[in-house]
Amino acid sequence: MSKITPLFYANLFVDQVQDAKNKFVETFILDDKAAAPIKQFIEAQRTFTKELNRSATEMAEYVSTSSKATFEKMKKVA
DSSP: OOSOOHHHHHHHHHHHHHHHHHHHHHHHOOOHHHHHHHHHHHHHHHHHHHHHHHHHHHHHHHHHHHHHHHHHHHHHHO
């Protein structure tokens, strides 16, 4: 099975956005004590968003497969 999936692209986008946020913090917040909690928050956002992407993908796959199975059963009855 290929590793290139819609979830891969969604997570790739999340990583790009979060990496840009980290770069912004590294560039403009020079105090390490102030930057550390901001970076922790950015990483928490990354983790949360990737988990949300995974859940949404799993739900979409479930709805798709169960709908297909339901329609196949309905075709046999009709």
